[in-house]
Amino acid sequence: MLASTLALALSGCFAAGDAGAAADDTRIKVAMMQPPRSGLTPLSDDAFKLSRWQAAETLVVLDEVGEAQPALATAWEQTGERTWTFELRQGVEFHDGTALTAKQVAASLETAANASPKPRILDGVELGIKAEGANTVVVTTEVADPLLPQRLSSPQLSILAASAYKSGGVVVPTGAGTGPYVLSSFDGTSSATLDRFDGYWGEPAAAAGVDVQFVPDGTARAAALRTGNADIVETIPVGQVAQIDPALVHEVPMPRTNTLYLNNDTGPFADPAVRAAAREAIERATVVERVYEGRADIAEGLLGPALPWAAAERANENYTEVLGNRAAPSVVKGTKITLGTFTDRAELPEVAVALEQQLEAAGFVVEQDVREYQHIEADALDGKFDAFILSRATVLDSGDPVAYMYSDFSCEGSFNISQFCDAEVDAALAKAAAVAPGGERRAAIAAAEALILSKDAAVPLLHERVIQGESARVRDVERDPRERALITNRTGIAD
Incomplete structure (x- = not known):
């Protein structure tokens, strides 16, 4: 009943935006997960919405x-x-x-x-x-x-x-971009309207316009796809997928890794052999299957299939040789550890339960601490936990993973939950950062990844996928691992 009510409400939202747009079947209806937080200024994360709409x-x-x-x-x-x-x-x-x-x-x-x-x-x-x-x-x-x-x-x-x-540093992007769609209007955190820009320098947009609704509730977004109230739906929850026609569901690998960070500085995991015991206790496939219902990729490294070159680099003999230097696991009996994570991503508390079971089967005694992210981040960064589960983007805005690796695993890293510091790793990251983009840089990044994993600074668990919904009415929707593109000038109504 709740899903039906939400779908009906969403239908009304689309119809209420622009009477002409609602009646025009050459326009595309989009249900997005997060509303704007900063008035769609490009100086904030709202910039990614402008990019995904090609405004x-x-x-x-x-x-x-x-x-x-x-x-x-x-x-x-x-x-x-x-x-x-x-x-x-x-x-x-x-x-x-x-x-x-x-x-x-x-x-x-x-x-x-x-x-x-x-x-x-x-x-x-x-x-x-x-x-x-x-x-x-x-x-x-x-x-x-x-x-x-x-x-x-x-x-x-x-x-x-x-x-x-x-004045005052305010940036208002309405009617001010260069893309194939012009942002004609937006209504706070509820909706946005875009229209084809006939003066575009490239190939004209295939659709007459795009009508966007911001729908934080995952059940409502899934219902909107099922009922035809939305043509494109961002981020369908795993638990809703079974209720949707499989032909409308598309899984896109994300440059986001679900990782178990181990405190290398204090507590039991300061011992490399105890870190190795935790690494050996983790059954990644079980987590993927039980928590993500198979809709994630088992992590072989920090970098996943959203970076198509990473797997080939890991096949290198030097990479394998470095991993061979990992510490041997010790036998643990009754070793107490604190395991933290947060509730903002629905799957993470379930991941914590699965890891607790696996670690306790290996001899650890696990105490969980699960809170909202805003209430737990400071403690995680201060090293208050022996282990912490984090869903982490591995390529930031440059599309390159060096910044993430430096932030998380260098001695001066600003997001170093593992409290990890190793001169050899720092040197490898400095080398990777200095190399021009291309094959040599990718090889240097892989070498740094191998060193980080060889020290058991963290245990990569899985690489997440975003589940994107597309009705049969639309064609050529972008499926972008970096989540920079969604609607392009080619996206249109199917013949």
């Missing part, structure tokens, strides 16, 4: 392996140790009718670089930006940064028209 664009985009590809910039080169020059696409028009110029690109990037707080892709990064002529932008970094083009792919560095930037 705003960046200078570059990332391909499948994380290499930078042209978007609003058609070419770039490193013209000095700390200097990059970008050539802009000509003939691009903002949604408000003004032209894309080097001056406005520089102004957009300067706003992001000077924001407080900064977009996270620019944490610790100082940029100098200037326009040279009508179509060239020069970006200077404080230190050499081989990853700069990838950084500029972050949706938080979207380029908007001057009309978007208001």
Whole structure:
């Protein structure tokens, strides 16, 4: 009864947004999980919504392996140790009718670089930006940064028209992007309306528009797909999948790993042999099957199938040799440990129960501490737990995993739940960070991963998948592991 009521409410929301849009069957109806938190400003995580709707664009985009590809910039080169020059696409028009110029690109990037707080892709990064002529932008970094083009792919560095930037640092993206869809309006945390932009520089949008509703309740989102009240649905809960036509459900590997972090500094897991005992006690396949109903991938490393190159790198002989240096497990009898996790992700408390059973079968005595994330994060970062289960994004806004690995596993890492510090690992991460994107960098990243795992700093459990719903009415919906794209100019109504 509850699901039916929610589906009916959602149907009413779509119908109420725009009478013309509701009657137009060439428009796409989308149910998204999280409402905007910051008025859709691109300087926040709301930027990813603008990107998923193709309302705003960046200078570059990332391909499948994380290499930078042209978007609003058609070419770039490193013209000095700390200097990059970008050539802009000509003939691009903002949604408000003004032209894309080097001056406005520089102004957009300067706003992001000077924001407080900064977009996270620019944490610790100082940029100098200037326009040279009508179509060239020069970006200077404080230190050499081989990853700069990838950084500029972050949706938080979207380029908007001057009309978007208001007094007091407020950014309003309505009618100010360059994508195939113009954000025509949005209603707080409830809905957004986008229309085809006929002046788009690329291939025109296939659909007349997109009508978005924000539906935090997973049961309601699933019901909307079943009843045809939504064409595209974000993040269907695992428990709802069995009630939906399998043809409408698509699983996308995410660059997110469910990991058991072990406290390497204090307590029982300061002993490498005890960490090894915990690692050997974990049965990943059981967790995937029982908690995720098989809708996740067993973790062989920190990096999963959303990064298609990771598995090939792990097949390298050097990687296998490093893992062979792991400590042998000790016998544990009655060793007491505290295991923490949080309730915000519904599966994690269930994962904690499964791991408690497996660890106690190996001889540990487990005490659980499960709270909301906002009430447990500080304790986790302070090393108050012997073990902590975290669902962690492994590639951040640059599409590159070095920042995540540095944050979680370097001596100076800001998110080092494992309290882990190892000079050899730090050196490997520094080497990976200094290499230009490409095969050599990927090999260096894999070498650092092998070292981290060889020390049992953490036990990767599984790689999550996002379950995306698509009605039979739509075609060419993007299934993006990085969750940057959803609607594209090709997405439309099926013939």
